[in-house]
Amino acid sequence: MLVLRKFARDTSGMVGLVIVLTAVVVAVLAPRLAPHPLDAYESHPLRRLQAPSDASPFGTDNLGRDVLSRVILGTRAALSIALLVVAGAMLIGVPLGLVAGYYRGWMPEVIMRVTDVFLAVPQLILALALAQLLGPSLRNAMLALTLTYWPFFTRIVFAETRRIRVSVFVEALEGLNAGAGRVMFAHILPNAAPPIIVRATIGMGFTILSAAVLGFLGMGATPPDPEWGLAIAESRQYLPEAWWFATFPGLAIFLVVFGFNLLGDGLRDVVDPRLRRSR
Amino acid sequence: MSDVILDVEGLETLLGGERRLLGAARPPVRAVAGVSLALRRGEILGVVGESGCGKTTLGRTILGIQRESAGTIRLDGRVVSGLPPREARRARHDVQYVHQDAAAALDPWWSVGRSLEEALLINGIGRRAEREARLGRMLAAVGLEPALGRRYPHELSGGQLRRVTLARVLVLAPRIVILDEPTSGLDLSVQATVLRLVRELLGELRLTCLFISHDLSVVRQMCDRVAIMYLGRIVELAATRQLFEAPVHPYTRVLLAAAPRLVAGQDLHAAPILGEPPSPTAVPSGCAFRTRCLHAVDVCATREPALEPAGAGRTVSCHRWREIPAAPVTAD
Amino acid sequence: MSAGDLLLRVEGLRISIPTDDGVAQILDHVDLRIPRGRIVGVVGESGCGKSTLARAVLGILPRAARVDAGRIVFEGEDLLALDQRELTRRIRGKEIGFIPQDPFLALNPTFKVGTQLLEIMRWHAPDGGDGGGGRRGAHRARLLDLLRAVQIADPEAALDRYPHQFSGGQRQRLLIAGALACRPRLVIADEPTTALDVTTQLQILRLLRDLANRFGLSMLFVTHDFGVVAQLCDDVMVMYAGQSVEGGGTAEILERPRHPYTQLLLACHPDRAQDLAGIPGTVASPLAPPPGCRFHPRCPSARPDCAVARPATVVDAGGHAVGCVLYHAGAVPAARPS
Numbered sequence: 001m002l003v004l005r006k007f008a009r010d011t012s013g014m015v016g017l018v019i020v021l022t023a024v025v026v027a028v029l030a031p032r033l034a035p036h037p038l039d040a041y042e043s044h045p046l047r048r049l050q051a052p053s054d055a056s057p058f059g060t061d062n063l064g065r066d067v068l069s070r071v072i073l074g075t076r077a078a079l080s081i082a083l084l085v086v087a088g089a090m091l092i093g094v095p096l097g098l099v100a101g102y103y104r105g106w107m108p109e110v111i112m113r114v115t116d117v118f119l120a121v122p123q124l125i126l127a128l129a130l131a132q133l134l135g136p137s138l139r140n141a142m143l144a145l146t147l148t149y150w151p152f153f154t155r156i157v158f159a160e161t162r163r164i165r166v167s168v169f170v171e172a173l174e175g176l177n178a179g180a181g182r183v184m185f186a187h188i189l190p191n192a193a194p195p196i197i198v199r200a201t202i203g204m205g206f207t208i209l210s211a212a213v214l215g216f217l218g219m220g221a222t223p224p225d226p227e228w229g230l231a232i233a234e235s236r237q238y239l240p241e242a243w244w245f246a247t248f249p250g251l252a253i254f255l256v257v258f259g260f261n262l263l264g265d266g267l268r269d270v271v272d273p274r275l276r277r278s279r
Numbered sequence: 280m281s282d283v284i285l286d287v288e289g290l291e292t293l294l295g296g297e298r299r300l301l302g303a304a305r306p307p308v309r310a311v312a313g314v315s316l317a318l319r320r321g322e323i324l325g326v327v328g329e330s331g332c333g334k335t336t337l338g339r340t341i342l343g344i345q346r347e348s349a350g351t352i353r354l355d356g357r358v359v360s361g362l363p364p365r366e367a368r369r370a371r372h373d374v375q376y377v378h379q380d381a382a383a384a385l386d387p388w389w390s391v392g393r394s395l396e397e398a399l400l401i402n403g404i405g406r407r408a409e410r411e412a413r414l415g416r417m418l419a420a421v422g423l424e425p426a427l428g429r430r431y432p433h434e435l436s437g438g439q440l441r442r443v444t445l446a447r448v449l450v451l452a453p454r455i456v457i458l459d460e461p462t463s464g465l466d467l468s469v470q471a472t473v474l475r476l477v478r479e480l481l482g483e484l485r486l487t488c489l490f491i492s493h494d495l496s497v498v499r500q501m502c503d504r505v506a507i508m509y510l511g512r513i514v515e516l517a518a519t520r521q522l523f524e525a526p527v528h529p530y531t532r533v534l535l536a537a538a539p540r541l542v543a544g545q546d547l548h549a550a551p552i553l554g555e556p557p558s559p560t561a562v563p564s565g566c567a568f569r570t571r572c573l574h575a576v577d578v579c580a581t582r583e584p585a586l587e588p589a590g591a592g593r594t595v596s597c598h599r600w601r602e603i604p605a606a607p608v609t610a611d
Numbered sequence: 612m613s614a615g616d617l618l619l620r621v622e623g624l625r626i627s628i629p630t631d632d633g634v635a636q637i638l639d640h641v642d643l644r645i646p647r648g649r650i651v652g653v654v655g656e657s658g659c660g661k662s663t664l665a666r667a668v669l670g671i672l673p674r675a676a677r678v679d680a681g682r683i684v685f686e687g688e689d690l691l692a693l694d695q696r697e698l699t700r701r702i703r704g705k706e707i708g709f710i711p712q713d714p715f716l717a718l719n720p721t722f723k724v725g726t727q728l729l730e731i732m733r734w735h736a737p738d739g740g741d742g743g744g745g746r747r748g749a750h751r752a753r754l755l756d757l758l759r760a761v762q763i764a765d766p767e768a769a770l771d772r773y774p775h776q777f778s779g780g781q782r783q784r785l786l787i788a789g790a791l792a793c794r795p796r797l798v799i800a801d802e803p804t805t806a807l808d809v810t811t812q813l814q815i816l817r818l819l820r821d822l823a824n825r826f827g828l829s830m831l832f833v834t835h836d837f838g839v840v841a842q843l844c845d846d847v848m849v850m851y852a853g854q855s856v857e858g859g860g861t862a863e864i865l866e867r868p869r870h871p872y873t874q875l876l877l878a879c880h881p882d883r884a885q886d887l888a889g890i891p892g893t894v895a896s897p898l899a900p901p902p903g904c905r906f907h908p909r910c911p912s913a914r915p916d917c918a919v920a921r922p923a924t925v926v927d928a929g930g931h932a933v934g935c936v937l938y939h940a941g942a943v944p945a946a947r948p949s
Contacts, residue, residue, distance in 0.1 A: 167383065168378055168380055168383035168384050169383060169384050169385055169386045169387075171344060171378070171384075172376075172378055172384040172385075172444075173386075173397075173401075174344050174364075174368070175342055175344050175368070175375070175376045175378075176375075176397075176398050176401050176402070176447075176448075176451070177365070177368040177369060177372070177401055177402065178397075178401045179401075182401070187386050187388075187389075190386075190388040191386070191387070191388055329808035329809065329810065330808055436893070466656035466657055466835065467656060467835070467837075467876055467879045467880060468656060468875070468876060468879045468889050468890040469889070470879065470881075471879035471881075471884055471887040471888065471889040471890075472887070472888075472889035474881070474884075474887050475886070475887035475888070475889065478887070493808070493809070494881070495809070496838070496880065496881040496882045497881045499881065499882075500881035500882075500884065500887070501881075533810060534809065534810065536813075537809045537810045537812070537813040538809050538838070539809070539812075539836060539837075539838025539839050539841060539842050540838055540841065540842075540882060541837055541838060541841055541865060541877070541880055541882045541883060542841055542865075543841050543860075543861045543862035543865045543866065544861075544862055545841060545842055547813070547816060547817045547820055547842060547843070548817060550813060553810050553814070555778050555780060555781070555811075556808075556810075
């Protein structure tokens, strides 16, 4: 309760929360909210590149589709990509971090050195290379993002596990002869949850951005999917005349990424004020 | 010697110490340096010493979460030392340990009731009904309301937390409990109730107890026999009354003289002056206490004194205990 | 005991701190007298307000704290009437020195010990502490004298070392030197030996006693340990839940406690306890304290009038003061000091 009260006082965190919640609602209700839900895949050559008007507030694109509808429909794609990628990365990264932090010897060394190698190269570049290798498709883009994002979780969980592993209650459990699995998953993991949640929240925003970049470069979503990065890529040749074609998907990316970052930062402060300075 | 339930011989524990690929290796500290003691069935044996004397490490080594580097531990005559940690714990299932810091010894994310039940789960007491019955009995025995089980550690008072950690260990029906500073950080009035509870429970359940403490008043009140530790060694072990009324080892005398007592108008300068204790990483040669001892002679620097019998039930580790005049410690 | 030889007099001090859950009445009614040249122990269990009392005298209460009533008279001057600037400039650290509880936290690990102690001295005595010249040399010479007085071996070298190079006992000596740097008349020590082992504790207590004698210091010694009170203090004041319940000479209080709380508490000490009965009940929350004597819900001798008003303090001819209705009626003559 105290945590909630503290969070409620954090203005930027609350702004982030409102943005993220709005995005989630929009994503869930996308087909109902979009004025022209069928514009995801239908084209209307007669209404190409119309400026924003009452009929289509965000204008129409090169195939005459309603940009507002496609931005709304794209929310669902963006959020589900982010969710799947972050969940996948956690599924790989968290257990590795736990194991590396809990045990001693060569195994943690190997895990952490591999992690370091991944972290040494910027994630986006690595993901680009991997996506290129796998061939352009949305599934491969997500796979590439997942396979390059897990080390962030491993790093955090490793540090937390090392810290919690030597705490008195873990020692007490070992005194009661508790097994490693029980100690790691039932005790250390919940205690390490706050920084993991913070990282996952910020990671959602980060992944939306990366997915958009992959889409923009033609390594992610394929036409005619309503995807923000892809939309910006398609709009390039109609700039600067059809400014609305690129601007509104871009704003959507900015807003959602911004929202996740504010929320993550807000959570970070609630969870541990000490973390703020360390990054 | 069926009287002895736990027999420790020449126990040695090394702490820290790292071999590094790069940089200088850190030598380990001999936190327990050759301790021998026998725990008799049903007794409370106090282990007393100042911080860094190795009393907690001794407890942890006997429990088995710290591995001994030398020496033997026998439980009912059966050797239970020389095993890797988990096997050691399994072999020493009859020994349980209660941590000094009760608040830290419980997972803050788990309700107290779940933490208690977990102790039974871990040790394979499977049926839910039986677990609940045993926990109910144990909570009543330590004087806690069953409703308390739903609360989290930070919602409990210091005294309640002690009771919870005590219950968590006693519900496993051990035969030996190691209590590490069971009342440190508690207020005087709470300490009194916790000590009484400990005494009653130990008697009722016919447990044997290793009672680790730095508080001489508490040890005097609680223990049957007392071992005094200094830098990883036992310097004197005797029946409580014997030890407090006529301490033999020079360190015991200094310790007793320095301890606060409830007598007004004490002469602060009556006790002998002591320098700073040496670092555990640089223990003096021969007798570890010689650098602070008023009676040290040449032999103390060259030869380490053995723990030898010194009259009825007393053992002492000092070259000169026979020669040192009777203790000037004020009796009260 | 006449009022003339008192260095510090606290009268009817009431302090409250607003919290999220309501107003906490930390101190309800505290009386304390510190005669010149005497060491007075303030003893009680956690939450009794003993540390708040020490902080009130030093003027370092939390920002939110409110003084609702009472006076803190030091050398005839009410400290509560002074503003922070004046307290900082004239009183705190200068007239009244402070020895904190934890020697491991009280020194900044990144600066040399000498730098830290000299800074304290320069802050309070820019003229060199002797009214002469204002040179660094004077400070340094005085600091070396002080380090010798607190028995730091090789004081010259000690000035150039960092806090972590000293043991706990030595650090406490350094802090004592810091507290004495500006020749205070009163030293407030908040559990200065709690973090130390008994043999080190004895040496620190011994040092405090010697310094008090040598410099004619008075001392307010906050502790939870009656044993330490017995070793060091001339007088003792017992607190319970924000009220001072009993005070007097140490021997008198230890041997002939009058207040039921003091009696029960002393009976809990393992040196005395035969049955380890404890004290029934729990300490009242300062958020909702019981009316009247705050101990009455746990007191075996409680009477209906205990809940009406805080019992007036009765002082006998020997200076033994007790705030309990049991001593109001003729059982013990309530002699007033002349």
